[in-house]
Amino acid sequence: MKPAPFAYAKARSLDHAIALLDGAPDARVLAGGQSLVPALNMRLSTPSLLVDINGLRELGEISRRNGHIEIGALVRHAQAERSSAIAQLAPLLTQAIPHIAHPAIRNRGTFGGSIALADPAAELPACLLALGAEIEVTGRTGRRSVAADEFFKGLFETALGPGDVLTAIRIAVPGSAARFGFAELARRHGDYALVGLAAAGTVHGGGLADVRLAFFGVGDRATRARQAEAALESGNLDAAVAALQHDLSPHSDVHASAATRSHLAGVLLRRVAAQLDSST
Amino acid sequence: MKRTPDVAPIVTALDRPNSYIGRSVPRPNLARLTQGRAQYVSDITLPRMAHVAFVRSPHAHARISKIETTAAKQAAGVIAVVTGAELAKVMTPWVGVLTHLKGIKSAPQHPIAVERACWQGEAVCAVVARTRALAEDACELVEVSYEELTPVTDAETALDPTTQVIHPELEDNLTFERKHEAGAPDQGFAQADAIIETTFRFGRHTGVTNEARSIVADWNPGEQRLTVYQGTQAPHMMQNLFAKHLGLEEHQVRVLTKDVGGSFGIKVHTYADEMATVALAKLLRRPIKFVADRLESFVTDIHARDHRVKAKIGVTRDGTITAFEIDDLTGIGPYSVYPRTSGIEANQVVNLVGGPYTCPNYRARARVVFQNKNVMCQYRAVGHPIATSVTEGLVELAAAQIGLDPLELRRRNLIPDDAYPATGASGIKFEALSHHACLAHIDSMMNYAGLRAEQARLRGQGVHRGIGFAAFIEVTNPSAAFYGIGGARISAQDGATVRLDATGALFCATGVTEQGQGTEAVIAQCVATAFGVPLERVRVLTGDTDNVPYGGGTWASRAAGIGGEAAWQAGKALRANVLAAAASILQADPKKLDISNGVIVDADNGRERIGLDEVARVVYFRPDTLPPGFQAEMVATRHYVPRGYPFAFTNGIQASYLEVDTDTGFIKLLKHWCVEDCGTVINPQLVDEQIRGGIVQGIGAALFEHCVYDERGQLLNGTMADYLVPMAPEMPDIEVGHVVTPTADSELGAKGAGEAGTAGASGGIMNAVNDALRPLGATPITEIPMTPDVVLRALNKI
Known part of the structure; x- marks a missing residue:
């Protein structure tokens, strides 16, 4: 279990990183390395070049600007987990991050890395969908912003193109009526979830509006359950659970059958809906 | 974590001045292990050492039509590329059979596949290079052409006439079959008021050691001698096998086993890739290192369990068990593993089912079949978790059927504590067990009545908790009955040599080995x-x-009971020798002297007479001052093998308390108890941790661990991400209690403690889950691992 030979370059600046990536179409960005390095060792990934962006300090900050909270791509999970700004302005993330793997992995793994990898069972892509986040991508042609709903394209596939670096995540600061919920079911603490759900909504009258339900572990990517969202907005939880049959197409694997995943998605929706209702 | 308090020695012979028997003294190797100064095989680097990596078959069953090695041989750093056919000229093949397992058969197995690969992961070509990374690079350049053959993967159909026979020369896929009948089972079932019949299924799993299998082999042509550094449980067994298959004399082979990072039975077998490494060292005349990586560990480290047991129990209304019947089927891969065979686990299932109980009526059949999956063989608590889960699963289903408390049903059927010696229905012999004392102990230790009350109260609040038990017996301290009588050159006896050094300290060489467990x-x-x-x-x-003295090593819970007794006797013998020398110096009667705390003392009043350092000084440097004709002997060797019984059975009972989330099918373990009787407890902390560790592996089997194969014989979860080992957050607090019934076969009285935890844990947990779900009308669960799929199906929710 040794990686195939590869070249390594430490980026001196973001422009340098982009130039390096541009020169080698199969290059991979090395951030925390918590998924990439095992993939290299198992020879599941055999890039000719690793571009190490760990020296780019400007990508490691959490800041508030223009009604948004901005999380740099190199912010470590542990840093985000402890951040009072995130706890205050994006509490869904504070709720979700302890579920990401184990402390040692959270110490090293990065926020941007998790988004860029787009593992279908990972927590953060679903959180960004629920939060309606914007993902900032920097490439040869400059910066652009991609809505989370447009970012995740398929199994480990994103809107990132060759030469692109994911540089930051922006999340709008929520209003006082915003509500969040999160739950996941994993066989062991720290494992990828069999099924998970990140949710957001706004208290409106006696019910909920702007409901966003983002499931993970039940498809090829984090997925919005749009019919269920509509049913929940109309106050019908049973209909929302039933709608998951249309919204989700879970798979079978060694950990759980599709039928189990489908059933568990309904259980999670009831539990998370209770969080949305009860959180103040 | 609760630690059993130090107990006073209970046998007078052990009641020595400054006795360490029964004391939780820290392990002397703790500092070495915790400071990173241990010496594992991976730490060993020798001059001119090269590394081997193996090209492994991606197919479960395939003919190897061609191996093209030209490109690989030209790759950077490559020293040699060697095929199975080439290595077959250096090392002879082996066949894993034993004569006391009547009719067992297997096919010759080579260190590297010749012509045909029989499981996914079998090595088909070796690449030796300067580094492991370069060897792996060159592996990718070896082009192997395969013709895929139909794989035999389902044990249920392996014996069908239409199924392909994996080894045509064996005529069928049956490795081994055993039938046993005792008492009058038909009559027993006829007398029963209730008969419960069900099928138990046990997932195939493996023992994930912290340190992977590792070996460095060094052939020295100048000395005509092979030195092998190997993480193994049985160095002398391996010495014999390396010599035998390389055509050497045993004295031409030295096996060195320093620190080993866990074994659990995984490292007591012959592995083709390790044999290949040794053969390559001889062929290439240089040291070769092989350290299995995790991916190859999953497809080559032996797997275990994978049994389907159809089982039946009869019980009367008053709670008398009238008969047991089982039909066990297990698929063991394409070869019976050498030299212990893959027939032992099924044989143990037949031996052990019904073992704790007085019921004399028993019918059993076990069939072991070949299949194209990784090989299966003996892993911690061989056969016991299966036999215990089947027996105890049946007992609790019977209790529920007749409406009797499960502990009460056991009370009415367990062999009475005063009925020993006794013989079980399968013919196994018990010297002295303590089922009823253990049951009484666990009853009070867990506050059973209180837990039942709590369970009922919570049930009213929609919380579904379960309590499950598993009484067990466990084979330890094996005599030659295990392997020796079947023709395997595996030592049942073990020895210890104790030497007094020139400053009065002792040096003890022992044939049993340290795997990290505290030997x-x-x-x-x-x-x-x-x-x-x-x-x-x-x-x-x-x-x-x-x-070290010739010995068996560490397996079947023998290191303390057998190795400990040899060390005890050697220590006593050297004491007598040293007292003789001291007496001649002091001109005293040796019978009136003793050694206490490193000083020669008067036996009756403890008065200090002379230091050991002084005795050693005189003996070694001034023997001229000793009386004429007196020769001091400062080395003593003693050996020990149990002779009274084939095995020293231990016994005990475990209990599990857990909660099932009936919405998700998730199981939360709340608490686990084990009361066991391993005879004299030498080191309470080590015993308790062995029990706890064993239980954790049993929990792994019950809830998590499973080698999942598809119908093509492909392992689907061979990584640490997908193969779920039990981890700390999911583990309950485990409380351990003891009843002490020393074996009279040795002076020490110690039986084994290494496997009892694994024997009973999975059965207890299965019973607890069924106890939790029974009021909900769930179908009883009789398979492990109990995944959310399994639990939700039982609840009819998916």
């Missing part, structure tokens, strides 16, 4: 106590076939 501590405790020195004055050497 060195236990041996040192026995020697220090028997001889009479502080523990820190004893240094223990293990794992060196040139320098």
Whole structure:
């Protein structure tokens, strides 16, 4: 279990990183390395070049600007987990991050890395969908912003193109009526979830509006359950659970059958809906 | 974590001055292990050492039509590329059979596949290079052409006439079959008021060791000698096998086993890739290192369990068990593993089912079949978790059927504590067990009545908790009955050599080995106590076939009971020798002297007479001052093998308390108890941790661990991400209690403790889950691992 030979370059600046990536179409960005390095060792990934962006300090900050909270791509999970700004302005993330793997992995793994990898069972892509986040991508042609709903394209596939670096995540600061919920079911603490759900909504009258339900572990990517969202907005939880049959197409694997995943998605929706209702 | 308090020695012979028997002294190797100064095989680097990596078959069953090695041979750093056919000229193949397993058969197995690969992961070509990374690079350049053959993967159909026979020369896919009948089972079932019949399924799993299998082999043509550094449980067994299959004399082979990062039975077998490494060292005349990586560990480390047992119990209304019947089927891969065979686990299932109980009526059949999956063989608590889960699963289903408390049903059927010696329905012999004392102990330790009350109260609040038990027996301290009588050159006896050094400290060389479980501590405790020195004055050497007495090593819970007794006797013998020397110096009667705390004392009043250092000084440097004709002997060797019984059975009972989330099918373990009887407890902390560790592996089997194969014979979850080992957050607090019934076969009285935890854990947990779900009308669960799929199906929710 040794990686195939590869070249390594430490980026001196973001422009340098982009130039390096541009020169080698199969290059991979090395951030925390918590998924990439095992993939290299198992020879599941055999890039000719690793571009190490760990020296780019400007990508490691959490800041508030223009009604948004901005999380740099190199912010470590542990840093985000402890951040009072995130706890205050994006509490869904504070709720979700302890579920990401184990402390040692959270110490090293990065926020941007998790988004860029787009593992279908990972927590953060679903959180960004629920939060309606914007993902900032920097490439040869400059910066652009991609809505989370447009970012995740398929199994480990994103809107990132060759030469692109994911540089930051922006999340709008929520209003006082915003509500969040999160739950996941994993066989062991720290494992990828069999099924998970990140949710957001706004208290409106006696019910909920702007409901966003983002499931993970039940498809090829984090997925919005749009019919269920509509049913929940109309106050019908049973209909929302039933709608998951249309919204989700879970798979079978060694950990759980599709039928189990489908059933568990309904259980999670009831539990998370209770969080949305009860959180103040 | 609760630690059992130090107990006073209970046998007078052990009641020595400064006795360490029954004391939780720290392990002498703790500092070495925790400071990173241990020596594992991976740490070994020799001059001119090269590394081997293996090209492994991606198919479960395939003919190898061509191996193109030209490109690989030209790759950077490559020293040699060797095929199975080429290595077959250096090393002879082996066949894993034993004569006492009547009719067992297997096919010759080569270190590297020749012509045909029989499971996914079998090595088909070796690449030796300067580094492991370069060897792996070159592996990718070896082009192997395969013709895929139909794989045999389902044990249920392996014996069908239409199924392909994996080894045509064997005529069918049956490895081994055993039938046993005792008493009058038909009559027993006829007398029963209730008969429960069900099928139990046990997932195939493996023992994930912290340190992967590792070996460095060094052939020295100048000395015509092979030195093998190997993480193994049985150095002398391996010495014999390396010699035999390389055509060497045993004395031409030295096996060195220093620190080993866990074994669990995984490292007591012959592995083709390790044999290939040794053969390559001889062929290439240079040291070769092989360290299995995790991916190859999953497809080559032996797997275990994978049994389907159809089982039946009869019980009367008053709670008398009238008969047991089982039909066990297990698929063991394409070869019976050498030299212990893959027939032992099924054989143990037949031996052990019904074992704790008086019921004499028993019918059993076990069939072991070949299939194209990784090989299966003996892993911690061989056969016991299966036999225990089947027996105890049936017992609790019967209890529920007749409406009797499950502990009460056991009380009415367990062999009485005063009925020994006794013989089980399968013919196994028990010297002295303590089922009823253990049951009474666990009843009060867990506050059973209180837990039942809590369970009922919570049930009213929609919380579904379950309590499950598993009474067990466990084979330990094996005599030659296990392997020797079947023709395997695996030592049942073990020895210890104790030497007084020139400053009065002791050095003990023992044939049993240290796998991280604490052998060195236990041996040192026995020697220090028997001889009479502080523990820190004893240094223990293990794992060196040139320098330790011939012995079996560590398996079947034998290190403390057998190795400990040999060390105890050697310590006593050396004490007598040293007292003879001291007496001649002091001109005293040796019978009136003793050794206490490293000093020669008067036996009756403890008055100090002379230091051990002074005795050693005189003996070694001034023997001229000793009386004429007196020769001091400062080395003593003793051996021990149990003779009274084939095995020293231990016994005990475990209990699990858990909660099932009936919405998700998730199981939360709340608490686990085990009361066991391993005879004399030499080191309570080590025993308790062995029990706990064993239970954790049983929990792994019950809830998590499973080698999942598809119908093509492909392992689907061979990584640490997908194969779920039990981890700390999911583990309950485990409380351990003891009843002590020493074996009279040895002076020490110690039986084994290494496997009992694994024997009973999965059965207890299965019973607890069924106890939790029974009021909900769920179908009883009779398979492990109990995944959310399994639980939700039982609840009819998916």
